[in-house]
Amino acid sequence: MSIPLEETNVLYRVPASSAAPDVAVNATEPPLFPPLSDASIDALFADINRNGFGVIRDCVPPAQLAAMQDFVQRQVADNGGQYLSLAGPDSVSGTYLQALSASAEFRRVCRALCGKATGTIVPDTGFYQVLRCLSGTKGARHSYFFHFDSFVLTALVPILIPAEGPPGDLLMFPNVRPVRSSYVGNLLDKLLLDNKLTQILLKRGVLANILHPVKVRMDPGHIYLFWGYRSVHANEPCEPDKIRSTALFHYLNPHAGSSLRRALR
Ligand SMILES: O=C(O)CCC(=O)C(=O)O
Ligand SMILES: [Fe+2]
Known part of the structure; x- marks a missing residue:
């Protein structure tokens, strides 16, 4: 199933006048993340479930996006044109991605979504963030x-998506499991998924058009949200001479307090 963006989304922004911008660089620049009304958050929540x-459309300021694209191009070039991933805010220090992870409004929205999903009051833990740059032969x-994330919510910020050749769509089987009450249950799911046989079956099933995941064609400038913990997902490849880069912001590890998890680490 492929869902065109237009069908899934209304514009989730509220008029800028109804709330103060989160981080105003100066009065004429857009905020790093737009203020969202409760109704917008409700609509997002319904879309993720359904x-x-x-998608939060047109929410990355164009100048910030352009600067991020330059940053990624330099990082990939410095890495010999090969895949790289940078984890944590310090690995992207001084960039929009570092500022976004510190944005009070972005955190508020992700917390609110996780609260609705779990029916609990979610701690303000901040994100586990990663910048992925898919390129080169590797x-x-x-x-x-195909995997489940360890965190309830995944916010995906596409930075570069190839305009030619395969764009590297996000593939997902959404919401196929609940948030497990125990870390052991989570581990069992992961074992069932993260093994050679399951991976081969899923990849072949998708390539042979037997399995029909939701395919998300991503556009830089928008932010995409899904239940990473509950959804089996993976990305398609792009050509080796292109760069496909996405920033992931993961929110709320439901097993953060598990002693088994701590013992196994
Ligand atoms: O880059 C993508 O499209 C998805 C990456 C992902 O799922 C992850 O890093 O957990
Ligand atoms: Fe993921």
Whole structure:
């Protein structure tokens, strides 16, 4: 099933006048993340549940996006044109991605969504963030890897998506499991998924058009949200001479307090 964006989304922004901007760089620049009304958050939540993902459209300021694209191009060039991933805010210090992870409004929205999803009051833990840059001959190894995330909510910020050749769509089987009450239950799910046989079956099933995941064609400038913990997902590859780059912001590890998890680490 492929869902055109237009069908899934209304514009989730509220008029800028109804709330103060989150981080105003100066009065004429857009905020790093737009203020969202409660109704917008409700609509996003419904979209994620119904379609597998929700989109906050046109919310990355164009100048910030352009600067991020330059940053990624330099990082990939410095890495010999090969895949790389940078984890944590310090690895992207001084960039929009670092500022976004510190944005009070972005955190508020992600917390609110997780609160609705779990029916609990969610702690203000902040994000686990990663910048992925798929490129070069080694990029293929990082495609079609189907997994569950360890965090309830995944916010995906596309930075560069190839305009020619395969764009590297996000594939997902949305919301196929609940948030497990125990870490052991979570581990069992992961064992069932993260093994050679399951991975081969899923990849072949998708390529042979037997399995029909939701395919998300991403556009830089928008932010995509889905239940990463509950959804089996992976990305398609792109050509080795192109760069497909996405920033992931993961929110709320439901097993953060598990002593088994701590013992196994
Ligand atoms: O880059 C993508 O499209 C998805 C990456 C992902 O699912 C992850 O890093 O957890
Ligand atoms: Fe993921």
